[in-house]
Amino acid sequence: MAPLVIQGAADGNLANLYGPSGVRGIFQNRFLFSLGVAASFGGLLFGYDQGVISGVLVMNSFARTFPRLAHDANLQGWMVAVLQLGACFGAIVNGPIADRFSRKYSIAAANVVFILGGVLQTTVKNITMMFVGRFFAGIAIGQLSMSVPLYLGEIAPPNVRGSLVTLQQWGISIGIMTSFWINYGTQYIGGSGNHQKELAWRLPIGLQMVPSVFLLLISTLFLPFSPRWLFLVGREEEAVKSLARIRRLPQDHIFIQQEIYEIKLAQRFDAKTVVERYPNAKTKWKQEFELYNELITVAHLRKRLFVSCLMQLIQQFTGINAIIYYAPTIFGFIGLSGNSIHLLATGVVGIINVLSTSIAFVGLDLIGRRTILLVGAVGMGISQLIVATLYAVHEHSWSSHRSAGWAAAVFIWIFIANFAYSIGCVNWVYPSEIFPPSVRSKAIGIAVATNWICNFIIGLVTPRMLTSIRFGTFYFFFAFCVILFVWVFFFLPETKGVPMEEMDIIWGGNQAAEDLERMARVMAELQNEEGNESLDPLARAKQASEHVEMADFRKLPRDI
Template sequence: MGLLFENRKVFFIALFASLGGLLYGYEQGVLSQALVMTSFGKAFPEVRDASKKGWMTSILQLGGWLGALLSGYFAERWSRKHAICGSALSVVLGSYLQAGASNARFVYAGRWFTGLGVGSLSSVGPLYNAELAPPEARGLLVALQQLSIAFGIMVSFWIGYGTNYIGGTGDGQSDWSWRIPMITQGIPAIALAIGVWFLPFSPRLLVSKGREEEAIAVLCSLRKLPADDPLIRTEFLEIKAEAVFQREVLEEKFPHLTNGDGWADSIKLELAQYGSFFKSWHMFKRLAIGCLVMFFQQWTGIDAVIYYAPTIFSGLGLSGKTTSLLATGVVGVVFVLVTLPTVLVIDKVGRRPICLAGSFGMFTCLTILAILVGRFQHSWDSHPAAGWVCVACVWIYAMNFGYSWGPASWILISEIFPVSVRAKGTSISASSNWMNNFIIAFVVPPMLETITYGTYIFFAVFTLMGAGFIFWFVPETANKSLEDMDRVFGSNVAEREAEWLRAVQERVGLTEILNNFVGEEKREIFEDLEEK
């Protein structure tokens, strides 16, 4: 952590990551509080209808799905900074359309624009931060990104709990009780849209555009080292080798599309790269695993809890909307407490064991919930202990997701694809997350209203299926090389690409400078031995 304060550039990168993650998390939780507020229900009586409540919640995810798909193209076509700024402005627009809404149409429109922005930020933000961060700080930035998402969820829950008291909690409740949380969600977005222009362009983007001198200048500024420092030269040549490698791969695979510079050719090239996943079985298998990991992550039901937690707690017999909001706030705290330790140990434990442990923990909680709700849903007043056991099960369920499927699924999809298609494979898998997120947000209100305890049985079954999918079909990726993943999927793509990349590294001069480093290290060791 001291590194962040020694280097102001690194500190601002970490702060930036926190803002992007905070926005993502805040947007996930802010509407769930408003849905149970008396004043919100009076302003928008539509939310009393389960299907309309589902649409109001899920339209954010539909926008997020589109934003995640488009973000990669705009980030490459223009820049990461332009894409981030545009995404943040979309969130600002959406936030204040919701905050100033006089009818439900403004809320729907606001949620849509907010979803576009958040979906794009969920993809471009971490990419930009990883490209600017020094190698020794990247792990910490990943931890901060995950932690800030959980922190954003918690903040939205507790702000809603606090503003619920404005004007009282009954019929006299002020509209400001739900408008203030909506206004608040725009503040980090404004800071993000402005703050990104005080940060440099990504060195990797600059190199890919042929602006190598600017890339070196950015690296010097970030690392506080002169241009002729071996560390700067090494990092620059690593970036250049990867850029040359990516360009050569595209030229080999799509020679008829890589020479054009117009919008039409660039769009065709993007589509052709996505289409390459369906031309060989081993690539399709990787893509299927990435998409299904995200499918089962969502169908554990976690976002049903995040989006409708106050409604769920009210249905579990908690008396008063304030009490249900308080219980929801605890869910946010649980997410924060379990996220950071997991990020620190997941490389040692592995992805599969963590997902399996979380699955069985969630399955147990959902099963207990189904049994107790089925038995006592019409008599909570005479069985308050059973209601609080259900509340505790929801908290423990959230904890099990927070340490397992939450971080592990995102890590898995980044590790199963070869280098040349990793960005595209990850973006398709992430879009699967958003689309399933949309479906969950849409169908849960009618499910809670019609099949009640059957909702928990439904998600318990899918959670168990997810555990089976992880056990039988998903390989362990922790501490595995790309060549190891090749053997799992029955291909030699990574091995061939590794040889190709080594040849490029030698051409650009990276191999020579690395050999010089090794020679100097050996020389220092021999000198130390002679002194002893």
């Protein structure tokens, strides 16, 4: 049986009517862009906390205060990894929070937890306090890494959804770059030698609370509720107002009417499906359990969840965070020594990361997810292969082959560039757009938790890999770049420009006869509410006038 086609949407008119894709489309609605920038401060916190620790670990004053942390590789690995454990927990528990209290308030709550973790880390007196502070910061980062792409995906129209969610990765890149350069500057407080002051490492850790306070205020006072969440909890009038505000259009505009129609249709279908499939689930908690269970037992949802989680795993095992967390160590292994290690391994990596993310911001909705991933996989794979080979050949002779060390550094930078515009962005966009509304937050929570579990593993084992299998570490990462290319080329569907309510067409949902019958009943209910008319606004617009072509709707004003 053919996949169900939602009335009024499957012909792509809604996506086309919203105008150009990518950056041009975003800048036509500057308010939407400002919302994306504000929410992406969650990514900035994520990136800053990831990047700041690598510089702190090599500071003299930190080594004097916590000699065990500075010189015990296993303890260092756990100090880095405890943040990922917290993030995994935060991502999992945040799904029900985001559904119950809204996407915007889950972002605000995460910042309260983050500030608590930041205070503990900044005022730390012992190793236990440092671990607890990083765990709390990790919980908040896990919440934000789930809430921000979920929120951005739900407020974005299909023509710019990829570019808008990419702002999350841009925030991460800017956070990493900022932390690297702040570390580089503060290491000279009191001098970079034995007279270095504790402020040199306490200051960069404490500064991460500044953007968190900003995001707490912005999320509470400025960010509108997600219209899709408002429909999910039955606040339909508010949903219409929120969508009109985000799109900067009147509530009776054809775009608003059509998008509301499609959201309402999808939401009611999902709600009725839950009630009819699970009649014994009388309580909210029982329904929540059944929805989580659906992600495993329903074939098309299981496929989407598997794809989302596999993408998170591959992203981490290409080696990105091994470089982010242990960049000074890696650059030291390839023969670059002195202050240049900190500058080259951190500051330049951060700049390249930010600039390369811009490619995805510009091209993700123009080129598509698959093409971006394929090109990035090739670039990352070649880079890891060359670094591994140079390392294998010159492992014991870097000092007499300085040019080989610089060549390895250049290809590490090329790897960073290819990662940033490809899977570094797509892994946040893809899960945020492919799930139906009833399980979207739960599925994204599981996918992001998978990312953090893999991140935890990488943070924990990389020091051991670098000291035990040495150049084999980079061959290991190269293998996952090859896996990424093969998987995307043969198995991953393209989602560019597809409205969120039409993803079932790609993934094969709503195929059973009972689903078709249920959708017909939902559509009939909506039609009855409108006086037995067709509720599809685009269909009504086509019937109402023989003189206005659909292309003319693009000329309607976009701002109010």
